[in-house]
Amino acid sequence: MATQTKALIAQGGGPTAVINQSLVGAVLECRKFPQIDRIYGALHGVRGIVDEDLLDLTQETTNNLELVAGTPSSALGSTRDKPDRAYCKAIFETLQAHEISYFLYIGGNDSSDTVRIVAEEAKAAGYPLRSIHIPKTIDNDIVLNDHTPGFPSAARFIAQAFMGINLDNKALPGVYLAVVMGRNAGFLTAASALGKKFPDDGPHLIHMPERAFDPNAFLAGVKATFDRHGRCIVAVSEGIHDTEGKPILARLAGELQRDAHGNVNLSGTGALADGLATLVKDRLAIKRVRADTFGYMQRSFVGCVSDVDQREAREVGEKAVKFALWGDRDGSVTIQRVGNYQVDYELVDLDQVAAKTRTMPDAFVDAAGTGVTDAFHMYLRPLLGSGMTNEYRLQTSNRVAKLRRPG
C-alpha cells in the first residue's frame, strides 16, 4: 500500500473565466493517484494558507466539481497579497503542519514567484515538498508560454466587444475609444483586431504598451482615420506610457493608487478613457466622441468563453498533478504550441518564469505601431475557439436612383 500523502491547491491574482477548470483538472487528477489521501483548497490564495482557511476538496462530488469548473472566477477566492520571505515562511509552516506533500498554486507572474520562495523554504528545512505553479493570466504575460489560460477567453470577449462596438459606431458614426486591461503586455488590447472583417472596420488604431504613446501622433491618427471613414475606433491599453515610461494616465490623473505589488492601479476608473476623449474633443473639434473603459467585465464575463481555453485550463491543472507525482522537480507548467493548432505541456524551472514579464513580440506589431500583423492573427485566431460570431452587411451597390436631387 502506498504511503498516504496530501495535496494543497490555491488560486491567486486576478480571476479568469477558466481558472476553475485548472482547479478542477488538478483535483480530479489527484483522485486518480491512490497515494493522495486528501486534497485541500486554500480560501483566498496564500492568505488562506497562512490563516489555515482550508476546504477539504476530497469531499466534493465529481458532479459539483464539473459544475464549478464551468463557473468563471476563482471558486476558492483569491488575494492580492504579495508574500515576502516571512510570509512564504508562514505558508510553508501551514503546509508542514498539515503534512502537505504537493503544493499547487494557480496564478500569474507574482504567484509563480511565491511558489519559488515556498519551494526554497521547504528545501532549506529539509522538508519533502513538491511545488508546482499552474499558469493563468488574462494579460498573457508569462514567459516561456505560447499563451496562458484565461487569456483566450478574455481575448474572445475583447474581439466580440469590438465587433459589436464597430457595428454600433458604423450605424452612428463618431470617434470611439475603449481602454482595455493589460498593464505591460498589449496582447489583450491587440485582440480587438480579431473583431475586424471588412477593410473599413474598427478598431482603426490600437495603442499597446509595447510602443511609446505620443499624444500628437495619436491625435494625427484619429484625424486621418476620421477624415477617411467619417469615424474612428481606438483600442487603448490601460498601460500606455510616454517615451520616458511615464504612464499616460499619470499625465491625466493627479493621484494614482498603487496596490500591494507596487503596481499602479489602472483598472476601476474611467480617467484614462475620459482624458483621451477630452483630448480628441478639444484638439480635433470632433463632436461625437465616446469613451468606455472595459473594466472588470472583460475578466469574468460569464457568457463568452473560448472552448479551447477551457480545455487547456483543464489540462494544465491535470498536467500539474502528473508532473508533481511522476516528476522529480518543482516547476511551472507551460503551454507549447505544436502545429496549427495543438498544444503540449512542459515543466520549466520556477526561476525561469518567476516575476518575469512577457510582452508582445515585434513580429506581432505592425510598422506603424498602431496595429497588428498577420502573424498575430495567425497566433490568436485558433485560441478564440469555436462559435465566433461573424458580421454580415447589406449590398451597398444596390442604390436607388435619386429622383429629387439627381446626381
Place this chain on the structure above:
Amino acid sequence: MATQTKALIAQGGGPTAVINQSLVGAVLECRKFPQIDRIYGALHGVRGIVDEDLLDLTQETTNNLELVAGTPSSALGSTRDKPDRAYCKAIFETLQAHEISYFLYIGGNDSSDTVRIVAEEAKAAGYPLRSIHIPKTIDNDIVLNDHTPGFPSAARFIAQAFMGINLDNKALPGVYLAVVMGRNAGFLTAASALGKKFPDDGPHLIHMPERAFDPNAFLAGVKATFDRHGRCIVAVSEGIHDTEGKPILARLAGELQRDAHGNVNLSGTGALADGLATLVKDRLAIKRVRADTFGYMQRSFVGCVSDVDQREAREVGEKAVKFALWGDRDGSVTIQRVGNYQVDYELVDLDQVAAKTRTMPDAFVDAAGTGVTDAFHMYLRPLLGSGMTNEYRLQTSNRVAKLRRPG
C-alpha cells in the same frame, strides 16, 4: 394583376442586438405580397430618406438577409436626428417622389413620433401612405408594450455581466459600482438582479431612476452591505437624479453635453461611476473601491443575444407588413404577453405611443427602493431566453480543522 406598390424601411435611434431581425422580418414579409414591387431601405434613418440615400433591398438574396438578421446593430445605419415639422415634410416629399405606399420605421419613442408626423403630412396632402412604427429600444420604455425588442438581449448582457462581476468580487472582495444605460427607465439596471443565485450574491443595491437618489442613503446602504458581507456591488442607472429631478451626474460633472433631442448625454463617459466611487472612498474609508461604466458594449455586444428577443424582433417586422397590407390604419406594433410565456402583437394608434415614456411600475421595485420584486423576476426571466449560464460554488462546510491556531 395587383397594382404595383413600393415599401420603404429605415432604422432610427440607438442600435440593438436584434434590430436587423426586424428589418429582415419586414423585408421577407414584403416578398410574400405580390403587390409590393420594391422594398427600399434608407441609409442612416430619416437622414437617408431626406437625402435620398436609398438601397433597393429587393436585390438582396434571402440568404444574405438571414445573415444580416443575425448581425447586431443597424445594418442600414441610424441617426440621432429628431425631425421637426419641416424635416418630416422633406421625408414625405421623398416618399412621394419614389411613389412609396408603405413607410416602415424601426425605432424608439422619438422614431414613433416621426412616423406620426409623416403620417399627418401624407394625410394633409391627400397622399395614400400607410405608416407603421416598429418598436425597438434597449431601455424598454415604450408605452403599451409588455417589453420592446432589443431590451431582452441587453438585459441578458447586464445579467451575465453582473453574474461575472459578482464572482470576481467574491474572489477579491471590495466595493464595486457599475453604471448601466437607461435614461428614464430602470428596466436595464434592474436586470442586474437576474444574475443573482445565492443570498449573498450581488448586486446588493440597485439604484433606478424611478426612485430619487439620496447620496447619504446610498452611502448608508453601501456601508451596511459591506459590514455584513465584506463586499458590496451596486448597479446604478445612468439616469439617477435627486428629489428635485436634477441628475446626480450634474452634481459631479460641471458641464453636460446634450444631444439634438435635448437629452443629457449620459453615456460615453466614466464621470458618474468615478464620482460615486470617490464618494464611497472619501466618506466610508473603504480601500478597494472599483467603478465601471458599462457603456456602449451593452447595446451591441455580439456574443450575448436572447433567442426569445431574436424571434420577437423578427415577428414585429413581419407583423408590421401584415398590419400595413391588411389593415386600414397607421400605427405602432406592440408586444402583448399572453401566458407564461408567449406573446401576441397588436397595432395601436401612433399618438398613443409617440414621444411617451414608460418607466418601471411600482410592483417591480422593492419597498426599500434599492432592489426588485419577485414580480420583476417573473417578468424578465422568460425574456432572457435559453442557455443562460449558472453559478456553482464549492461546499464551504468541508472545512479542514486548524492545526496551527486551533479555534
